[in-house]
Every structure is written in C-alpha cells, then in structure tokens.
Amino acid sequence: MDDIAVLIPCYNEDKTIEKVVSDFKRVLPDAVIYVYDNNSTDDTEKLAKKAGAIVRHEYQQGKGNVVRRMFQEIDAHCYILVDGDDTYPAESAAKMVKLVQEHNADMVVGDRLSSTYFEENKRPFHNIGNCLVRGMVSKLFHGSIRDIMTGYRAFSYRFVKTFPILSCRFEIETEMSIHAIDKRMQVENVIVPYRDRPEGSVSKLNTFLDGWSVIKTLIRLFRIYNxxxxxxxxxxxxxxxxxxxxxxxxxxxxxxxxxxxxxxxxxxxxxxxxxxxxxxxxxxxxxxxxxxxxxxxxxxxxxxxxxxxxxx
The missing domain is CATH 1.10.287 (Helix Hairpins)
Known part of the structure; x- marks a missing residue:
C-alpha cells in the first residue's frame, strides 16, 4: 500500500501534464504519481511517463469512470486527486495531506472560490454555475463545503474504499461532496490559488451540457439522500x-x-x-x-x- 498516491485523470493534456507531474514529485517526493489516460489522442501518455508518472488507462470515456477505476485499483493511506490541466498549485498538497494524516480528515476540499477563481477564470457561465451549485447544496443538504465542484481534493483510505461512484462524467465532484455531507465524513476546506489554463490548453467542459448534468445529479441525490x-x-x-x-x-x-x-x-x-x-x-x-x-x-x-x- 502506498503512503501517498497522487491521482491525475487525463484526457488530451499534453500541454500541461509534464509540468503537473514534475510539480507534485517536487512537493511530495515520497508520493507515487498515477496518471490515468482516458483515450487521449495527443502525447499525454508519453509526456507523463517521461516526467516519472505511472501511466494506466481507462477506456470508458468520462471523468467519473476514470476516478472509479482509480479508487478501485489503488490502495494508499492518503490520496490526492488533481486535474492534469495545471490550474491547481502542487504547493497546497502538503497541507491537504497533513489534514488527512494528522487530523483524521476524510476529504479535504481545495477551495478555489475563496481565492482567485473569479479573477482567473474567463468563462462567466462557469462562475455563475459554481455559485449556483454551491448555493443549492447548502440549502438542500446543509453542508459547509465551500467549493462543490473543485477538482483538487485529498481523501482518506476509508473514504475512497466506501464511496460508491455512480456518475460517469464531471458530476463526480458533486457526488463526492454530497456523499461526504450525508455520511457525516470529516471534511476540511483549504483555500488554494487558482490559475486559468495556459494558452493552447482547452477545457473539456461543456458549460451548458455539463451544467445541466450537475443539476440533474443534485436532484437525483436529493431524492436518494433525503x-x-x-x-x-x-x-x-x-x-x-x-x-x-x-x-x-x-x-x-x-x-x-x-x-x-x-x-x-x-x-x-x-x-x-x-x-x-x-x-x-x-x-x-x-x-x-x-x-x-x-x-x-x-x-x-x-x-x-x-x-x-x-x-x-
């Protein structure tokens, strides 16, 4: 079993993946870095291996499917889940790991919305959507998670091995958050700086399609959990x-x-x-x-x- 596992789901991130892997190897030198390639058509796999990551594959398209595969295959005392687009700083990982290892946190949320997200993110509908989802979760589930849809989180072993993943796509973050609230898991928020994607790196999110999927997921989870x-x-x-x-x-x-x-x-x-x-x-x-x-x-x-x- 690994002590710390850094999990990076990737789909066509050759512009940033090498830097992301290198940054986490520098900040967490004892961690094992896993990159799960989700049918990339660029050089993501080659560059991830070059940077020193263990590369595996998930052939069912969608971030939820990738995370499901990661959680099933990898055993670690502490997990860091981060996107491969270089929008989250590796420097925040040490604090997130400490909260899991020394303060018994089950999930640590990298809170973008309390830092630079609204200045750095150039997609106004994403900003509105994040605020809407945060407000809905607060009202429907009475949670204190400040960034529901962040892709930067740390987990305990018991969270990962008892979390039933049903979502296939980007709704996975919402599902994680509500599961933690409902099951009274210990959740901590860590404010992390956010930077927009570098030039040439393209978001895989469809603002309206994925936004509607998240809202449907919220309604479904409200029906299930309450x-x-x-x-x-x-x-x-x-x-x-x-x-x-x-x-x-x-x-x-x-x-x-x-x-x-x-x-x-x-x-x-x-x-x-x-x-x-x-x-x-x-x-x-x-x-x-x-x-x-x-x-x-x-x-x-x-x-x-x-x-x-x-x-x-």
Missing amino acids: PFAFFGIISIMLFLISLVMFVPVLITYIETGLVPRYPTLIVSGFLSVAAIQLAGIGISLQNMLHKNRQDFELELYHAEIQERTEKD
Whole structure:
C-alpha cells in the first residue's frame, strides 16, 4: 500500500501534464504519481511517463469512470486527486495531506472560490454555475463545503474504499461532496490559488451540457439522500392543488346543495390520494435510508480494520 498516491485523470493534456507531474514529485517526493489516460489522442501518455508518472488507462470515456477505476485499483493511506490541466498549485498538497494524516480528515476540499477563481477564470457561465451549485447544496443538504465542484481534493483510505461512484462524467465532484455531507465524513476546506489554463490548453467542459448534468445529479441525490423531503415537497404541492380545486366545489355544495362540477371533484380526489401515497413513499424510503446508514457505518469500520492491517 502506498503512503501517498497522487491521482491525475487525463484526457488530451499534453500541454500541461509534464509540468503537473514534475510539480507534485517536487512537493511530495515520497508520493507515487498515477496518471490515468482516458483515450487521449495527443502525447499525454508519453509526456507523463517521461516526467516519472505511472501511466494506466481507462477506456470508458468520462471523468467519473476514470476516478472509479482509480479508487478501485489503488490502495494508499492518503490520496490526492488533481486535474492534469495545471490550474491547481502542487504547493497546497502538503497541507491537504497533513489534514488527512494528522487530523483524521476524510476529504479535504481545495477551495478555489475563496481565492482567485473569479479573477482567473474567463468563462462567466462557469462562475455563475459554481455559485449556483454551491448555493443549492447548502440549502438542500446543509453542508459547509465551500467549493462543490473543485477538482483538487485529498481523501482518506476509508473514504475512497466506501464511496460508491455512480456518475460517469464531471458530476463526480458533486457526488463526492454530497456523499461526504450525508455520511457525516470529516471534511476540511483549504483555500488554494487558482490559475486559468495556459494558452493552447482547452477545457473539456461543456458549460451548458455539463451544467445541466450537475443539476440533474443534485436532484437525483436529493431524492436518494433525503427522500422524505423530496417526496414530501411533491406531496404538499399536489395536496394544495387538490385543495384549490376542491374548495369552490365545497362552497357551491354548501350554498346550493348541488355538485355541478363532478370532473373537478374527481380530479381533486385523485390528487389527494396521490399526495397521501407520495408521503407514504417518502416515509418508507426514509426508514430504508436510516438502515443503509447503519450498514455504511459497518463498512467504515471494516475499511479502518483493513487499513490498519495493511499498516502492520
């Protein structure tokens, strides 16, 4: 088992990968540097090997697939995950590693948004999107993570080996953040300087497509991690619509003794039944979620035992 593993997912990053690997070898000389190439068509693999990295491959396209492969294959006491585009400084890694090794942090978040991100990043819609996602996570999940979508993080062994990765693309960062919040993992924020990509290096993000994917992921995770609130909100909305439709019919009946709008009454009744059913579904799923959280605590316990066994 490695002491520190630096994980760099890459797709066509030959303009920057050699510098990124060299910087981390300088800052963390005892770390093992892994570059996972995701079907690059340029010289990423050759330059990563030249700089001293161990190069492996993931042939399913998408960052989520790459991270999934990394977490499955590599065992380490501390992991650093960083993009290969040279937008994050290697100098911050030592502090992030220390928080994992000495302060029992499960995930350390490299917080760009509190430093130079909004000055350096030249894509205004990315800035808006990051703020939107941070606000949604804060409201929906009550988390204190200051940069939800950063690609610079450190992890403990137990986080990596108990994190079920479902996302295939760039939603992976959002999934990591919400998993850590929901499972009460110890999360630390470290402010890191951010620099925009150097000239000639091209972002693989599609602002609107990937932004919409992240929002869909947030909604999906809200349904999974807080089903009572998710289905409860829909239930209340349906009940209110039903009530709005029912009240005029009730008033007419009180005044005349007649029910002239049977279709309205029937639709109102169906909506009320649907609202009750959704509330019941939310309660049932919330109970199942509580059991899953109990099982997850046992998974953490077994992961810690496994790590201690590897150390001995």
